[in-house]
Amino acid sequence: MSEANTPPVLILLGPPGAGKGTQARILEERFGLVQLSTGDLLRGAVAAGTEAGKKAKAVMEAGELVSDEIVLAVLHDRLAEPDVGKGVILDGFPRTTGQAEALDTMLADTGQKINAAISLEVEDEAMVERVSGRYTCANCGEGYHDTFKKPEVDGVCDKCGGTEFKRRADDNAETVRSRLSAYHEQTAPLIDFYKSRGQLKEVDAMGEIDAISDALAGIVEKVQA
Numbered sequence: 001m002s003e004a005n006t007p008p009v010l011i012l013l014g015p016p017g018a019g020k021g022t023q024a025r026i027l028e029e030r031f032g033l034v035q036l037s038t039g040d041l042l043r044g045a046v047a048a049g050t051e052a053g054k055k056a057k058a059v060m061e062a063g064e065l066v067s068d069e070i071v072l073a074v075l076h077d078r079l080a081e082p083d084v085g086k087g088v089i090l091d092g093f094p095r096t097t098g099q100a101e102a103l104d105t106m107l108a109d110t111g112q113k114i115n116a117a118i119s120l121e122v123e124d125e126a127m128v129e130r131v132s133g134r135y136t137c138a139n140c141g142e143g144y145h146d147t148f149k150k151p152e153v154d155g156v157c158d159k160c161g162g163t164e165f166k167r168r169a170d171d172n173a174e175t176v177r178s179r180l181s182a183y184h185e186q187t188a189p190l191i192d193f194y195k196s197r198g199q200l201k202e203v204d205a206m207g208e209i210d211a212i213s214d215a216l217a218g219i220v221e222k223v224q225a
């Protein structure tokens, strides 16, 4: 078990397209951890038309970062749900130093600590193509790509047999460029932040999905040992 027998807390860092969501889903299945994606929580708030969602919508469409206040509020609510007791993989959070500091405080309240911040190392130039071509099954959320990962049977999800697919409004070439800038300006400094605390693990994320998830699994196993 991890730090003082508390459930593990892992952070996935990396630009849009690095594979944070894909890898978080794999770790969720493999280790029973819970994927917490602030992007998913915010998209949920937008779809539900909550106050937070109304404020976040235009910011997300522009590929900029939603305010710490809104993000922390949606995350705080999610962390209050019982399933997170199994341990969490934070996907897309923290994205600013303010969020990283707020996370430390939230975890300290429950006697928890970050076990590892994993940086998925990728080349920016490849990210625009990766993100622009991606889509997911509307039923189970399995991810696909126009070029790199098509369903085995055209139009049918390999995993659940669903036939409806969706694309994110912000997964277009122009917005991806803004999201990459936001990443480099506001989020990349967190790599040094976690490195200086001895919590950073760097993983080459340009290769095959399976090889990357094996590397991540090795990190999770050490954390859980």
Ligand code: AMP
Binding pocket: 016, 037, 038, 039, 040, 042, 059, 060, 061, 063, 064, 065, 066, 067, 068, 071, 091, 092, 093, 094, 095, 096, 099, 170, 179
């Ligand atoms: P993602 O699904 O992680 O790519 O996030 C999609 C969009 O949601 C981002 O481009 C931001 O506009 C917003 N977002 C998600 N997580 C955060 C966060 N931790 N801080 C600020 N904005 C966020």
